Amino acid sequence: MIRRTVFFVSDQTGVTAETLGRSLLTQFEAHEFDQVTVPFIDSVDKADQVVRRINAVAAEQGARPLVFSTLVQDELRERFLPVQGLFLDFFEAFLSPLERELQMRSSHTIGRTHGMKDAGAYDRRIEATNFALGNDDGARTADYVAADVILIGVSRTGKTPTCLYLALAYGVFAANYPLSEDQLEHGTLPKTLEPYRRKLYGLTISPERLQKIRRERRPTGRYSSAEQVRFELRGAEALFRRYQVPFVDTTSFSIEEIASTILSGTGIERRVRP
């Protein structure tokens, strides 16, 4: 099968073009793709450089590259007419139907999807990130009154990265609290969490996967033993059920999926959007 090169061309960071392109490429798993991101193409000169680069790859590989574009300005898009590749134009495809529906012209200016159009959004994300860092792993509980959600679970179920993702992507204030052996033993919720029961959300995972993850940290010893892992997970899930704490099994979930499941399960408001 011919190997294809994929270019993500953007007048901004390229995040939107990558997101669009990759979600489409997952539908062609049999195919091999080399991926190149070309961000900040905001001038005719830069656009022409990219076209030359794509055409060079086309000639060299004997296969037309795929080009996913989120260029907004017509004068930049037009430079790609002579490109030796399949040019998929995100805005072209969807702006016209939207203009008709909303009965207004789009601004056709360089998008600021990930930009500082809303400086407040930046500040909220930073605040939320600082909150996640300050309230990680049960470090502090005094601020739980300000938390949107408090993740609980045993060690290595994904609490920390999920809190950080919730903060960076959505500006959500997420704390996390590890369940101790003692609490698992007695199946009782820590006193500090009692007042915040309605903010709790549990994370669990399959024993096999947890053991694999823990072994990478500590190859031997009780921490990563099959018995210990099973005991902790059984205890955590029993505790979730006893206190009616909603929980999600993260075994086959990505960080985005865990975060999205928590948000849609709790109805927590996103303070910013990715």
Place this chain on the structure above:
Amino acid sequence: MIRRTVFFVSDQTGVTAETLGRSLLTQFEAHEFDQVTVPFIDSVDKADQVVRRINAVAAEQGARPLVFSTLVQDELRERFLPVQGLFLDFFEAFLSPLERELQMRSSHTIGRTHGMKDAGAYDRRIEATNFALGNDDGARTADYVAADVILIGVSRTGKTPTCLYLALAYGVFAANYPLSEDQLEHGTLPKTLEPYRRKLYGLTISPERLQKIRRERRPTGRYSSAEQVRFELRGAEALFRRYQVPFVDTTSFSIEEIASTILSGTGIERRVRP
């Protein structure tokens, strides 16, 4: 102007539909949109529920909602034919041209853009996140040999969130090191950083913005005084130039833009893609 409701419908997390939809909506800034994300629509029943919900909103508001869909399965998309809204189908629009170009049928299965298709990617992101946490704010320097990039700059220029974003989004190992008053005074690079000069990347920001950010933390005192902020930033930028450390001004940049600028400026390989 009529207020419109926007639905992001997905068989997964909705992150892709949100990202694509929002980048289009930025082109209609004059318009007000209420945004609703409906993730994990993976059955005909769930699809029909969403259609009923959208139609109810249309009737109630007297305006057709906008529906951004990343549904992949034809049988789910078909349920939206009777929807009382503008249905924008990201897959429909681009899958056919891709199928023609690649001369193969797409799998038309539920995409796993943000899924565990690659469990290794999950592990790399977690490792990178742990690296960022362990190497934040100069906490540890022994691991710098493993760093892809080491961000340097004065307090509150965005080092920590940028490192965490680089880790979560791209699996990049990013450490950060705050420049001390002493180093700024003498304009010399800390000894610990000397061996890693080629991994350094600087962050700077405008004095006005930095003062505003610092004031939110400490309203009074030297830390957030105009003189101190100017002194620190002048010293940092002089140091960047003296040691030829590439740097970016984060004043009007989002976290995505800072991260993307660093990656495209250094050519650091993304270990995973968002």
